[in-house]
Amino acid sequence: MVRSLVLITNNPAFFSLHQEGLELVKLDGTAYDVVVAGRDRVHQGWTLLNHPLYGNFRPYHQPFRTMLLRAPERPEDFALDSDSLSLVERAAEVYLSCSDRWLTPETSPKSMYDDCSVLDYDLMKETLVKEGVKI
Numbered sequence: 001m002v003r004s005l006v007l008i009t010n011n012p013a014f015f016s017l018h019q020e021g022l023e024l025v026k027l028d029g030t031a032y033d034v035v036v037a038g039r040d041r042v043h044q045g046w047t048l049l050n051h052p053l054y055g056n057f058r059p060y061h062q063p064f065r066t067m068l069l070r071a072p073e074r075p076e077d078f079a080l081d082s083d084s085l086s087l088v089e090r091a092a093e094v095y096l097s098c099s100d101r102w103l104t105p106e107t108s109p110k111s112m113y114d115d116c117s118v119l120d121y122d123l124m125k126e127t128l129v130k131e132g133v134k135i
Helices: 031-043 082-097 110-130
Strands: 005-009 022-026 066-070
Touching (some): 005 031
Parallel strands (some): 005 022
Antiparallel strands (some): 005 066
């Protein structure tokens, strides 16, 4: 069984994923919106389980982003994970540094949309399986 995880994504390829112990947050927005939602969870004591800039794609190359986070073991033991915070804050800075060139799901050329979705899905697959998520 999966422990308390949250998958935050703007990628429709994940929208039908349902599993006990996994909260799915479907965002109808930009990859930056995913990073911000992930940062909000980190501020609540959640731990980031994948690098927010995985795949080495700049924000103007990939319209989809997916983040997997784990809940604190016990809410009363809340502690901010400094590594998670550093990674997600840096990712937000990278996105903001090129906000005028973001590739979003709405602005993606039709010819790229499906390929970008599959790429995001494939890059997350190993992390999800490692954490016990059945995909």
